[in-house]
Amino acid sequence: MVALIDSPRNLHAQGRLTLQTAEIAAETTAFRCLDWDRDRFDIEFDLKNGTTYNSFLIRGDKTALIDTTHAKFREQYLAYATENINPFELDYLIVNHTEPDHSGLIKEILAWAPHVVVVGSKVAIQFLENMIHQPFETMVVKSGHELDLGQGHKLSFVSAPNLHWPDTIFTYDAGTRVLYTCDVFGMHYCDDFLFDETPHLLEADFRYYYDCLMGPNARSVLMALKRIDNFEVDLVATGHGPLLRYHRQSWMEKYRQWSQNQVQTETFVALFYVEEYGYSDRIVKAIAEGISKTGVAVELVDMSVADSHEVRELAHSAAGIVVGMPPQLDQNAAMHPALSTLLTSVNSKQSMGLFETGGGHDEPIYPVRNRLQAIGLKEVFPPIAIKDTPSQSTDQLCYEAGIDLGQWLTRDKSVQQSKQIDAHLDRALGRISNGLYIVTAKKGDLSSAMIASWVMQASLEPLGVAISVAKDRAIEMLLHGGDRFVLNVLEEANYQPLMKHFLKRFPPGADRFAGIDTYPANNGSPILAKALAYIECEVSNRYECSDHMIVYATVKTGRVAKRDGLTAVHHRKASNHY
Ligand SMILES: Cc1cc2nc3c(=O)[nH]c(=O)nc-3n(C[C@H](O)[C@H](O)[C@H](O)COP(=O)(O)O)c2cc1C
Numbered sequence: 001m002v003a004l005i006d007s008p009r010n011l012h013a014q015g016r017l018t019l020q021t022a023e024i025a026a027e028t029t030a031f032r033c034l035d036w037d038r039d040r041f042d043i044e045f046d047l048k049n050g051t052t053y054n055s056f057l058i059r060g061d062k063t064a065l066i067d068t069t070h071a072k073f074r075e076q077y078l079a080y081a082t083e084n085i086n087p088f089e090l091d092y093l094i095v096n097h098t099e100p101d102h103s104g105l106i107k108e109i110l111a112w113a114p115h116v117v118v119v120g121s122k123v124a125i126q127f128l129e130n131m132i133h134q135p136f137e138t139m140v141v142k143s144g145h146e147l148d149l150g151q152g153h154k155l156s157f158v159s160a161p162n163l164h165w166p167d168t169i170f171t172y173d174a175g176t177r178v179l180y181t182c183d184v185f186g187m188h189y190c191d192d193f194l195f196d197e198t199p200h201l202l203e204a205d206f207r208y209y210y211d212c213l214m215g216p217n218a219r220s221v222l223m224a225l226k227r228i229d230n231f232e233v234d235l236v237a238t239g240h241g242p243l244l245r246y247h248r249q250s251w252m253e254k255y256r257q258w259s260q261n262q263v264q265t266e267t268f269v270a271l272f273y274v275e276e277y278g279y280s281d282r283i284v285k286a287i288a289e290g291i292s293k294t295g296v297a298v299e300l301v302d303m304s305v306a307d308s309h310e311v312r313e314l315a316h317s318a319a320g321i322v323v324g325m326p327p328q329l330d331q332n333a334a335m336h337p338a339l340s341t342l343l344t345s346v347n348s349k350q351s352m353g354l355f356e357t358g359g360g361h362d363e364p365i366y367p368v369r370n371r372l373q374a375i376g377l378k379e380v381f382p383p384i385a386i387k388d389t390p391s392q393s394t395d396q397l398c399y400e401a402g403i404d405l406g407q408w409l410t411r412d413k414s415v416q417q418s419k420q421i422d423a424h425l426d427r428a429l430g431r432i433s434n435g436l437y438i439v440t441a442k443k444g445d446l447s448s449a450m451i452a453s454w455v456m457q458a459s460l461e462p463l464g465v466a467i468s469v470a471k472d473r474a475i476e477m478l479l480h481g482g483d484r485f486v487l488n489v490l491e492e493a494n495y496q497p498l499m500k501h502f503l504k505r506f507p508p509g510a511d512r513f514a515g516i517d518t519y520p521a522n523n524g525s526p527i528l529a530k531a532l533a534y535i536e537c538e539v540s541n542r543y544e545c546s547d548h549m550i551v552y553a554t555v556k557t558g559r560v561a562k563r564d565g566l567t568a569v570h571h572r573k574a575s576n577h578y
Pocket of ligand 1: 506570
């Protein structure tokens with residue numbers, strides 16, 4: 001009934017999308033969907049060598065399909081599957097990760113084999129339920145769980161959260177010593193070669209893929225590697241690119257090395273929350289985005305699925321801790337287990353911030369806050385309590401709280417860096433002078449402002465200005481392509497009160513215009529009534545300049561309040577501040 005193909009071969013060619021199938025171990029088939037011409041992955045990920053989406057079939061007494069493929073392979077993949085697999089004999093669909101390039105045909109598989117049990121992490125099953133909108137049998141697995149398919153195919157599962165997505169698991173078949181890792185150890189590389197016999201051709205893509213997808217979560221990579229240390233692995237069956245057989249140890253060792261190098265130098269904040277509880281997911285992501293703007297790394301930890309070892313390790317080694325209060329398990333029961341582990345793992349050198357989102361059923365915030373403060377953690381932003389549906393203003397508040405935490409953690413580094421500049425150069429650069437301006441922006445319910453002096457006219461046709469904005473400025477989120485703002489020019493005779501006001505340290509989410517006279521420009525942003533002149537601008541380009549973004553904007557209209565007024569000029573003495 002099943003026609004397995006002995007050697008790799010392209011089947012069902014359809015333009016530059018081809019399907020390769022091959023037997024890779026006893027009773028185990030790989031279906032590799034070869035996407036020869038794909039040149040982009042996610043938004044910013046340039047591909048040079050296309051990619052593949054790999055799916056696998058194991059036939060013991062029970063049969064399991066591991067991952068599916070991208071929906072663009074619907075016709076070829078399903079034609080092959082329906083020809084070669086009896087749907088009544090397909091028992092399990094193991095989902096190592098739910099991104100659409102691997103889960104694109106799950107709905108079709110469920111329609112074809114409705115009794116199939118979908119196996120995945122708790123988060124993966126939740127993602128799928130939201131994606132598929134139809135009932136299906138599920139089996140939630142995490143590290144330590146096993147599934148015996150018979151004929152020696154004893155599967156073990158390993159949780160690998162944050163290895164690109166929070167839902168990731170690995171599946172290990174002890175019978176064939178194949179480790180199925182989906183995205184992890186993958187590379188975007190499309191070729192007829194099934195295995196990794198040509199490492200020199202693959203290395204650059206392997207590294208690029210690691211840097212883009214895995215490097216940002218180097219700590220989670222190390223934790224996942226630790227969990228698979230005891231497995232004897234003959235083949236790493238990844239979800240993208242060739243399968244790693246000949247040089248598998250060296251590829252895995254590279255992940256270890258790169259991740260170790262990264263975590264040694266990196267300051268990071270661990271954010272503990274419960275993915276599916278209240279609005280935690282949205283809040284934690286906004287805080288994490290703010291932290292990232294300051295160059296500090298983030299590790300998101302879902303307390304409902306993380307094991308205690310992971311919670312302990314991250315809570316112990318992070319420079320900062322953010323806790324989104326988890327739901328109370330039972331009014332009378334002890335504290336949420338992950339929270340108790342966290343409280344015994346933190347130390348007085350760390351900083352922290354707390355939030356609650358559940359609307360009354362959370363672990364109470366103040367006893368936890370008191371305990372953290374008693375241990376000596378420094379609270380960087382006041383507890384954030386979200387009771388209603390979050391709005392854009394909530395996102396802004398959380399984003400700004402994240403920026404405050406990141407800036408607090410990097411304060412010494414900034415001072416050290418500025419001390420390293422050669423004194424002569426520092427003074428010479430300091431002689432570059434500019435005017436003084438306040439940039440103001442309003443978008444929907446959000447508004448913000450910042451003092452700027454790194455401002456210049458940048459083009460004549462069309463008329464345009466450029467402003468250098470530090471990546472961790474609160475207003476940065478309102479200065480993306482197409483956003484509008486006002487450049488308020490300050491006057492030599494009266495700039496001081498405005499400068500004093502806008503230099504205040506505003507708490508997260510504060511209204512920066514309270515007590516300031518403004519009126520709306522045509523583009524909706526506030527014009528400062530006491531400015532010498534204003535110019536209405538629209539962002540057309542942004543250029544990355546390490547710690548700043550140069551925001552280039554075309555200018556639409558402008559007015560001067562006093563014809564004979566002089567622009568305030570900012571003379572400075574050193575290059576290490578504005
Ligand atoms: C004289 C002066 C000029 C400044 N110019 C700039 C600038 O051009 N770009 C910038 O990103 N920040 C500049 N800053 C820094 C900030 O605007 C300022 O520290 C900010 O108000 C802090 O706000 P935040 O909470 O939005 O980060 C300047 C600060 C001063 C005192």
